[in-house]
Amino acid sequence: MDKYKKFLAESVISEDKVVTYRLLSRTLGVHVNTAKQMLYDFHKSQNDRRPGAIHATYLVYGSKDGISRSSYGSDGDIEMASSPPDVDYLHNDTFHSFELTLIPEERLKYELGFYDEVASIHVYSIEPGPMKDMALLVDAAEEVLKMDEGEDFVKPNVIVNPKLRRKERTRPASKPVSGAPKPVKQEVKPAFSATKPAVVASKAKEAPKPIQEKASTSAASKKPPALKRGASSNSGIMQAFSKASTKVKKDASAGNSRAATPSGDDSGMHPMSDDGEDDAAVPHPKPREATGRKSKKEREEELRRMMEEDDEEEEQEKAPTPEEEPVEEAVPEPEEEEPEEVVTISNGRRRGKRRIMRKKQVMDEDGYLVTIQEPGWESFSEDEAPPPKPKPATSAPAAKGKKAAPKGQGSIMSFFSKK
Amino acid sequence: MVTLEDVLDSGMLKKPSEDEPEVLERSDSDYHPLHTFTLGKDLQYRQQFADIYFLRLTKIKPAVEEIASIAWEGTVIGGETAKRVERVLDVRQGELCWVAGTVYVDMPLKPNILEDVSKDRWISAPSTAQHYFSDDGRDAVMLEDDSGRIRLVGSVLKSHILVTGCIIAAMGTENINGEFDVIDIQIADLPPQPGRWELSKPSQNDTKKEPKPKSEDVEMSGSPSAAPSKKIAFVSGLEFSGTDTSHAMDLNLLLEFLLGDVVDPATQAELSQISRLIIAGNSIASEAKEHPAEDPAERKSAHKKYGYDSSSYNPLPSQLLDKFLSELLPSMPITLLPGAHDPANASYPQQPIHAAMFPKARAYTVLPGSTEPGWLDTVTNPWEGEVEGWRFLGTGGQNLDDMCKYVPDNNRLGLMEAMCRWRCSAPTAPDTLWAYPFQDDEPFVMKKCPHLYFVGCQPEFGTRVIQGPDGQMVRLIAVPSFAATREIILVDTETLDVSRVKIAT
Numbered sequence: 030m031d032k033y034k035k036f037l038a039e040s041v042i043s044e045d046k047v048v049t050y051r052l053l054s055r056t057l058g059v060h061v062n063t064a065k066q067m068l069y070d071f072h073k074s075q076n077d078r079r080p081g082a083i084h085a086t087y088l089v090y091g092s093k094d095g096i097s098r099s100s101y102g103s104d105g106d107i108e109m110a111s112s113p114p115d116v117d118y119l120h121n122d123t124f125h126s127f128e129l130t131l132i133p134e135e136r137l138k139y140e141l142g143f144y145d146e147v148a149s150i151h152v153y154s155i156e157p158g159p160m161k162d163m164a165l166l167v168d169a170a171e172e173v174l175k176m177d178e179g180e181d182f183v184k185p186n187v188i189v190n191p192k193l194r195r196k197e198r199t200r201p202a203s204k205p206v207s208g209a210p211k212p213v214k215q216e217v218k219p220a221f222s223a224t225k226p227a228v229v230a231s232k233a234k235e236a237p238k239p240i241q242e243k244a245s246t247s248a249a250s251k252k253p254p255a256l257k258r259g260a261s262s263n264s265g266i267m268q269a270f271s272k273a274s275t276k277v278k279k280d281a282s283a284g285n286s287r288a289a290t291p292s293g294d295d296s297g298m299h300p301m302s303d304d305g306e307d308d309a310a311v312p313h314p315k316p317r318e319a320t321g322r323k324s325k326k327e328r329e330e331e332l333r334r335m336m337e338e339d340d341e342e343e344e345q346e347k348a349p350t351p352e353e354e355p356v357e358e359a360v361p362e363p364e365e366e367e368p369e370e371v372v373t374i375s376n377g378r379r380r381g382k383r384r385i386m387r388k389k390q391v392m393d394e395d396g397y398l399v400t401i402q403e404p405g406w407e408s409f410s411e412d413e414a415p416p417p418k419p420k421p422a423t424s425a426p427a428a429k430g431k432k433a434a435p436k437g438q439g440s441i442m443s444f445f446s447k448k
Numbered sequence: 449m450v451t452l453e454d455v456l457d458s459g460m461l462k463k464p465s466e467d468e469p470e471v472l473e474r475s476d477s478d479y480h481p482l483h484t485f486t487l488g489k490d491l492q493y494r495q496q497f498a499d500i501y502f503l504r505l506t507k508i509k510p511a512v513e514e515i516a517s518i519a520w521e522g523t524v525i526g527g528e529t530a531k532r533v534e535r536v537l538d539v540r541q542g543e544l545c546w547v548a549g550t551v552y553v554d555m556p557l558k559p560n561i562l563e564d565v566s567k568d569r570w571i572s573a574p575s576t577a578q579h580y581f582s583d584d585g586r587d588a589v590m591l592e593d594d595s596g597r598i599r600l601v602g603s604v605l606k607s608h609i610l611v612t613g614c615i616i617a618a619m620g621t622e623n624i625n626g627e628f629d630v631i632d633i634q635i636a637d638l639p640p641q642p643g644r645w646e647l648s649k650p651s652q653n654d655t656k657k658e659p660k661p662k663s664e665d666v667e668m669s670g671s672p673s674a675a676p677s678k679k680i681a682f683v684s685g686l687e688f689s690g691t692d693t694s695h696a697m698d699l700n701l702l703l704e705f706l707l708g709d710v711v712d713p714a715t716q717a718e719l720s721q722i723s724r725l726i727i728a729g730n731s732i733a734s735e736a737k738e739h740p741a742e743d744p745a746e747r748k749s750a751h752k753k754y755g756y757d758s759s760s761y762n763p764l765p766s767q768l769l770d771k772f773l774s775e776l777l778p779s780m781p782i783t784l785l786p787g788a789h790d791p792a793n794a795s796y797p798q799q800p801i802h803a804a805m806f807p808k809a810r811a812y813t814v815l816p817g818s819t820e821p822g823w824l825d826t827v828t829n830p831w832e833g834e835v836e837g838w839r840f841l842g843t844g845g846q847n848l849d850d851m852c853k854y855v856p857d858n859n860r861l862g863l864m865e866a867m868c869r870w871r872c873s874a875p876t877a878p879d880t881l882w883a884y885p886f887q888d889d890e891p892f893v894m895k896k897c898p899h900l901y902f903v904g905c906q907p908e909f910g911t912r913v914i915q916g917p918d919g920q921m922v923r924l925i926a927v928p929s930f931a932a933t934r935e936i937i938l939v940d941t942e943t944l945d946v947s948r949v950k951i952a953t
Contacts, residue, residue, distance in 0.1 A: 033464075051709060061709050062716075066464040088701075090711045091450070093950075124911060125947035129705055131697075137452065144450040148718075149711035151460030163697040163953050170700040174771060188708040188720045188779050190474040194823045196811045 033057055033067040034074075041083055041155055042075075047165045049154040051173045061187060068152040085134045086154045086166075091147035093128045131166075133159055380410040460712045472708065472716060475678045477723040477781050480648040481821050481833035484891050485797035487884060495885050497878040501613070503890035505550050505593060508615040508871055511636040512548045516617035519634050520546055523619070530619055535595040539622050546619035549593040551600075553612045553854060555580040556587075558880060580853045580880070591618055591628065598622070602630035609866045611854040613875035636871045638916030641897035645837035677942035678723045680835060681706060684787065684845065684904030685929025688772065689733035690764035697953045698934045703772060705936075705951070707779050722938065723836070725780055728904025728927050729787020729829060729844025732765045766791065766805050774808035777824055785829045787844035787905055792829070795882035796846065796874055797891065800826035830873050832898070836941035841898035845905035847874040848926075850881040861910045864903060864924045868894065868914065898922060900944060905929050909937065911946045 036056065040046045054064035068085070075082045131153055132140045141147065154166060387405040390398050455461070513532070523530040528544040536549050558580040581587065589610055590597045600618060610616070620630040686699065704710045708719040773782060786792035786801050793799055803810040803826060814822030827833070829844040851863050854876070867873055874892040877883035883892075897920045906926040914922050923944045928935045934951045 051704070060469040062460065062469050062713060063464050065460045065712075066462060069461050070463045088710055089455075090715060124945070127947060127949045128952060129701060129710065129949060130952040131701070141450045141452060141455065147450045147455050149460070149715040150455045151710075151712060153710070164693070166953075167693065167696045167700065170697070174775065177775065186707065186779055187469075187716055188472045188474045190779050190781075192476055192781075193778060194812070194820070196813070196815055 033059075033064075034071055037067070037071045037155070041071075041157055045157045047154055047156040047160070047169050049166065049169045049173070050152065052169050055173055055176045065151040068155050072152060072155050084156050084158050084160070085152050086156070086160065087132045087134060087137050088129070088149075088151055088153040089132055089137075089141065089144065089147055090127065090129045090149040091144040093126050093143060094145055131163075135159065380408070382406045382408050459714075469713065472720040474720050474779060475723040477678075478648055478650065478836050479724065479781065479783075479821055479825075479833065480835075481783070481825060481827060481831070482647075483828075484832045485828040485830050487797065487799060491884070493885065495887055497883075497885045499887050500878055500883065500885065500890055501550055502594060503886065503888075504613070504872065504893055505615060507890060507893045508636050509548050511639075511871065512615055512617045512634060515637060516546055516548065516619070516634040520619050520632070525631065536591055536593045536598050537595040539598060539628060541622045541624070541626070544619070544621050546617055547591065548615065548617040549591040549597075551610050551612060551614050551616055552590045552592050552597060552879075553610060554588040554590065555582065555854070557582055578853065581856050583856070591616070599627045600630050601627045604630045604633060608633050609855060609859075609863060611851050611875055612879040613877065614866070614870040614872060616870075635869050637869050638914075638918075638920040638922065639871050639894050639897045640918065641899070641916070641920040641922075642839055644899070645834075646839070647834045648837065650837060676718070676721050677940050678721050678836060679938045679940055681722050681725045682728060682902055682904075682925065682927045682937040682939065683725065683930050684728035684906075684927045685730040685931045686727065686769070686772070687730055687733035687789070687929070687931035688765045688768040690762040690768075692733060695931055695934065698930070698951045699772065701951045701953065702930070702936065703775055705949070706776055722780065723941070724783065725776065726783045726785070726835075726840075726842065726902070728785050728842055728902060729846075730789045730905045730929065730931075731769050731784065731787070732789055732791065733931070734789040770806045770808050773806060773824060774812075777809055777812045781823050781825070783825045783827055783831070783833075785827055785831050785842060785844050785904065787829065788846050788849075790844075795884055796830070796877050797884065798829040798844065800828055802826075830892070838899040838941070838944065839896060840900045840902070841873065841894070842900075842902040843873065843904065845903050845927075847876070847881060848903045848906065850876045853880070858907075860903075860906055860908075860926050861912055861924055864901060864926065865912075865914050868897070868901060868922055868924075900925065900939065902927050907932060909933065909935055909948055911937075913944075 033053065037048060037053070040048050048068070050061055050064040050068055053059070053067060054061045057064070057067075059067070072083055072085045127148075128144070130140065154169065156165070160166070383406070385405055385407045386402045388400055389403050390400050393399050517532065520530050525544055531543065531545045533539055533545045533547045536547055539545060539547055589600045589605055591600055592598075600620075601623070602620065608616075615636060617634045618628065618630045619632045619634075620628050623629045683702070687695075688699070701710065705719070706722065706725060708716045711719065773784075776782065784801060786798045788794075790798075790801055791805055792801050803813040803824075806813075806824070809824050812823040813826065814820070830842065830847070832839070832841050834840070847867070848860060848863055851867075852858060852860065855863065867875065871894045872892055873894055874881055874883065877892060878885065897916065899921070900923045902925040904927045906928055908926065909928040910924075910926040912924055914924060916922070923939075923946070925937060925939070925946060927937055930936065936949050936951070938947045938949060939945070940947075
């Protein structure tokens with residue numbers, strides 16, 4: 030029970046701190062009314078021993094009808110002049126007037142004289158000496174507020190409200206729909222970032238590769254490994270190199286065994302299957318040269334097309350175009366040109382995300398409106414007839430993995446060849 | 449007079465007692481807000497303002513004419529009987545007649561849209577004029593309707609409060625100068641008043657307490673008389689500020705007072721009867737004074753990377769307000785009206801402060817799609833609602849402040865009364881008080897007479913009761929700005945009696 034005396038002695042006498050009843054109540058976990066009595070008791074016992082040892086500030090609440098306050102020192106009472114006329118201010122009705130005042134102990138007797146009736150008086154705070162500035166009390170109050178903010182701190186409210194309504198804030202569980210695209214994006218990005226190393230790798234191994242690749246005639250099957258490497262081990266370039274050859278082999282064989290699957294990939298796969306040979310396989314040097322020569326024409330064409338497209342967003346419709354256009358066309362701006370799709374096929378519906386260009390108007394610093402094109406992802410679902418699945422059970426997961434992989438790879442390769 | 453000896457045996461000035469302090473329950477709040485002033489989300493601002501005047505006139509004119517015809521029917525002056533004329537333009541020179549229309553007060557000091565346009569100022573800043581009124585007789589009062597306008601003259605005008613936008617009927621004759629010499633003026637007077645508990649039912653008191661008398665006994669123990677009536681607390685102009693801390697301690701005391709932490713158990717029981725706090729505007733201080741116009745070019749260069757530009761925006765005031773609200777809300781429901789300085793739109797009717805301003809307190813706001821009002825109810829300004837069965841109408845103070853610029857004296861309660869008797873809560877909108885250009889409805893017309901009309905952010909506290917011809921009683925309260933006066937207002941919900949609590953440090 031005497032814990033509070035020890036605490037108060039430490040805080041007020043040793044540390045020269047101001048302790049309010051709220052602070053005491055929070056610190057010791059006692060009711061505020063008990064805390065007020067503790068302050069009083071401590072103040073009294075200390076000052077009985079040695080008068081003036083500590084200083085108390087009282088809080089007085091009571092009615093003050095019709096008594097105007099005379100000026101007293103510098104207590105900052107602005108209302109002195111206006112309070113008398115207040116009463117009959119413009120046929121004001123009479124009203125009860127109460128006042129809640131903080132009074133230092135030395136002025137208590139004097140201030141009490143202005144009250145008609147005191148409803149309540151208690152010690153608000155005790156402090157080492159008379160306070161010059163109320164800011165000290167503000168600090169103490171802020172300390173209390175900080176304590177109240179604590180998560181599991183139960184506020185000892187004097188008056189509770191049984192009708193309290195509060196929102197239960199439930200975080201919206203991330204929906205599977207929105208959750209799915211993200212991983213895809215992440216996968217794609219690493220692929221891009223890994224492009225360069227991967228290219229280097231492929232170039233370096235160009236000599237050995239062709240043989241293997243030729244052996245595995247289906248181009249689509251080759252590329253997946255590179256992609257996977259890029260995606261999964263984007264940090265370890267060396268890993269990619271070292272494993273490249275072996276993986277390719279494995280994948281090649283896997284691809285062979287699943288000869289049927291590529292057809293299921295449809296548009297998603299097309300860029301791959303078309304380019305596959307060019308990019309990765311033997312003729313590599315040639316295409317590069319070709320692109321170098323063609324690039325001017327190509328670019329001009331590109332530009333023209335882009336201008337035309339500016340008005341309509343044909344990008345979405347682009348899915349078929351890559352098939353028609355050779356890889357080289359896509360080369361200048363691989364990201365734009367090659368619609369990448371993440372496709373899942375279920376119940377005969379194709380759903381997924383495809384890469385499109387979105388137009389966006391923004392205001393720049395100088396207040397001009399600027400239209401920029403931004404790559405974005407758009408989800409779609411088509412009602413296409415499901416591709417014939419010879420081995421539905423096994424192919425489904427495998428196909429998925431492959432699909433994702435080819436895209437990444439295809440784009441990477443084209444990116445390289447461009448340069 | 450109270451002496452020290454009188455209070456020394458008080459309950460709090462003794463040794464800590466061992467007995468368990470009782471837990472008080474706060475009174476329930478019967479609360480039914482109305483959405484009279486809520487603007488739809490898809491409103492546009494392309495239309496003209498004239499429709500507001502037209503709608504107001506068509507709504508109030510019948511009432512004015514009814515009163516006027518009763519008052520002036522068969523009035524004979526100088527051998528001539530006063531006739532009613534339909535339109536302002538129908539007034540004939542020399543004929544004694546009366547006509548109803550909208551008052552327009554032309555004042556040289558008043559901001560004038562035509563002036564702005566002629567000077568090619570298309571974006572106007574809020575007017576800074578303290579007074580439009582000038583004493584030199586240049587101010588002209590006109591009466592207008594959709595047909596035309598006529599200038600009013602006569603000594604009668606001096607004895608009436610007239611501001612732009614109020615609807616009156618005037619009797620007199622047109623003089624040789626084409627001015628209307630007014631003999632008498634009539635206004636619509638208080639609209640019909642709904643009964644108490646028109647929209648909601650006094651649910652809890654009888655139904656809840658009867659089944660369990662035990663709890664009643666406990667509740668009674670602290671209070672002197674049986675069933676003390678509930679109270680509503682009003683405060684305005686809290687003006688939480690990032691720079692001015694001069695009333696920080698008073699705000700703390702206010703919080704402790706409303707929470708019931710201060711004072712002794714008997715008074716705490718009284719305070720537990722405060723069932724709701726209504727904050728009538730200006731919860732956040734205007735920082736304009738502290739930041740005199742900086743060089744705009746210099747400001748522009750300040751780069752803003754994330755979120756706000758810390759050189760031009762100080763989040764502290766809204767954080768302090770949020771903290772205040774979230775401390776108080778567990779104990780007490782709050783209705784929050786925006787004011788002139790608050791983060792809401794500037795034009796009347798101001799829409800609710802968005803809950804996003806209150807990261808902590810927003811947990812208490814209304815659930816989307818819920819019909820129940822929020823525990824923290826951020827509402828429009830003006831706002832109308834039924835609290836404890838009484839019809840409340842209140843504003844954040846801009847309407848009254850603007851009207852005060854039209855009149856020579858500062859008779860704020862008188863202007864509040866005039867608003868009620870004109871049946872218009874914002875007559876100077878849209879002339880000098882910015883307002884939304886309403887097309888279909890003019891919400892500022894009082895269709896129902898409130899029981900309590902409060903206006904926030906006033907320089908001084910004032911209250912009185914006005915009465916209408918059909919026994920209407922309206923309690924007017926000018927809620928003082930807390931930052932200026934440190935005062936809050938408590939209203940008894942049974943008698944609508946008002947008391948004032950002043951906080952001093």
